[in-house]
Amino acid sequence: MIELRDVHKAFGRQVVLDGVDFVVETGQTVALLGPSGTGKSVLLKHIVGLLMPDSGDVLVDGMSVPRLRRKELTALRRKVGYAFQMGALFDSMNVYENIRLGIVDEALYRDKAFCDARVAEVLKQVNLSPDVARQMPGSLSGGMKKRVGIARAIAGKPSYLLYDEPTSGLDPVNADAMDALIEQLQHELHVTSVVVSHDVRGSFKVADRIALLHHGKIRKVGTAEEFVNAKDEVVREFLERDFQLLEAEH
Amino acid sequence: MDSSTPLITSPSLTPPLFVRFLRNVGRGAVDSLTQVGRFGMLLVELVRALPEWRQWLPRAMEQCQAIGYGSLFIVLLTSGFAGAVTSLQAGYQFTGSVPLYVMGAVVAESIVLELGPVLTGLILAGRVGARYAAELGTMRVTEQIDALEALGRNPISHLLLPRIAAGVFMVPALVMLANLTGLLTGWLAAKSSLGITDADFIYGTRYFFRTFDLWYSLIKAEVFGVVVTLIPCYVGFSADQGAEGVGRATTTAVVVASVSILILDTVLAKILLPT
Numbered sequence: 423m424i425e426l427r428d429v430h431k432a433f434g435r436q437v438v439l440d441g442v443d444f445v446v447e448t449g450q451t452v453a454l455l456g457p458s459g460t461g462k463s464v465l466l467k468h469i470v471g472l473l474m475p476d477s478g479d480v481l482v483d484g485m486s487v488p489r490l491r492r493k494e495l496t497a498l499r500r501k502v503g504y505a506f507q508m509g510a511l512f513d514s515m516n517v518y519e520n521i522r523l524g525i526v527d528e529a530l531y532r533d534k535a536f537c538d539a540r541v542a543e544v545l546k547q548v549n550l551s552p553d554v555a556r557q558m559p560g561s562l563s564g565g566m567k568k569r570v571g572i573a574r575a576i577a578g579k580p581s582y583l584l585y586d587e588p589t590s591g592l593d594p595v596n597a598d599a600m601d602a603l604i605e606q607l608q609h610e611l612h613v614t615s616v617v618v619s620h621d622v623r624g625s626f627k628v629a630d631r632i633a634l635l636h637h638g639k640i641r642k643v644g645t646a647e648e649f650v651n652a653k654d655e656v657v658r659e660f661l662e663r664d665f666q667l668l669e670a671e672h
Numbered sequence: 673m674d675s676s677t678p679l680i681t682s683p684s685l686t687p688p689l690f691v692r693f694l695r696n697v698g699r700g701a702v703d704s705l706t707q708v709g710r711f712g713m714l715l716v717e718l719v720r721a722l723p724e725w726r727q728w729l730p731r732a733m734e735q736c737q738a739i740g741y742g743s744l745f746i747v748l749l750t751s752g753f754a755g756a757v758t759s760l761q762a763g764y765q766f767t768g769s770v771p772l773y774v775m776g777a778v779v780a781e782s783i784v785l786e787l788g789p790v791l792t793g794l795i796l797a798g799r800v801g802a803r804y805a806a807e808l809g810t811m812r813v814t815e816q817i818d819a820l821e822a823l824g825r826n827p828i829s830h831l832l833l834p835r836i837a838a839g840v841f842m843v844p845a846l847v848m849l850a851n852l853t854g855l856l857t858g859w860l861a862a863k864s865s866l867g868i869t870d871a872d873f874i875y876g877t878r879y880f881f882r883t884f885d886l887w888y889s890l891i892k893a894e895v896f897g898v899v900v901t902l903i904p905c906y907v908g909f910s911a912d913q914g915a916e917g918v919g920r921a922t923t924t925a926v927v928v929a930s931v932s933i934l935i936l937d938t939v940l941a942k943i944l945l946p947t
Contacts, residue, residue, distance in 0.1 A: 500823075526825075
């Protein structure tokens, strides 16, 4: 389970998280929605200790992330797969080496046969051909980079998966394919997932529950149905903006 | 009177010049202390990551090739010209006033004590320093360093230690080669322009040479090897704000590393050379 309790975070004078309370139950997929620049990615980084809260607490598996020692934090991070917004692939390594770095068990990491098999397996899971393994990140499209990023995130068989804007920058067809991939991985891996997004339609598809981050606070948490029927003006405004865009697209 | 004109004008909110000056000085002092603190923390992290040699040693070998082989041509070219010009200028100054064999000592001592290590250090500050700061800065702004941390891997042992170790291993080797090249070109230049014999040049070189001179050159090379890798690694690792941040980090890394070399050159001369 992931739990954020009254988390505050500011960068200089800019307050990004202003008392966030947020819970993700084990096995659930929660989509964290909100306009760009509201601190969704900042919240995600708190879960793996890439950022520490100014006050409040972040609990993963009952452990307080800000209070973990270095070794404990490393052990926790190895249970969490993190798919970055632009893939964050290492430029100097090919796709194989990038994914191999995701195999976090050191003994398995040095086992060439295991790594070959595991890289091929995760590439298949993210619907990429095994030939991609030999390519350098620079030669991949944006969508492929995101898929390789997800492949790297799941290579170590994590218990948690964090997706940072998995569909941003993708055309509608590829965005749908990415949503389908997230659903597929959820069924295959049975992990606890947090999907940060500003894509309402995709989030409704992949998430068990949805949370809306607004002005540094969680404004509403609920199912897709509860969101559609919400009376809260901020929630309605956010949903309508996305649905208007959707209508305009069609 | 226009209804939009306020009846009472508010006093200027801009603080007096003296207050602004004090505020800027205070801000600068806090920023400097923050940088010193962060740099100190990085040094501690580097020492703590040393036992993770399985991570950094293989990568250090790759970096050694990049620093050593990649910089060899420019280092030898620079030291070669430095040796030749030292010889020619010494000849211009000393011909007729001191015995010709002194040329050997002037060239050897100038190259080994000063020009070999310092010129190599400055060239590597530009070539390697800029590369490391830009590489690490780009990795920082494209979240590659965050990705490494999120995978439970230590960026210090994966990225920084290999680069700094490569500097520690390779810069002394480059400086020794630079010394040798400078000495040879100085010898050739003295021979061709001043007509000094090989025997005289070797006599002069050996007469004034002390083994400590070579150790001094090596110590300087080792210190400069740390400077040209550690400072750019720190600056690149702390880069922010997109392409502009990476550009700023690269410039800062080269300037700070170059100035540090010149300062340390003076400090080491004062500490190590008996006067």
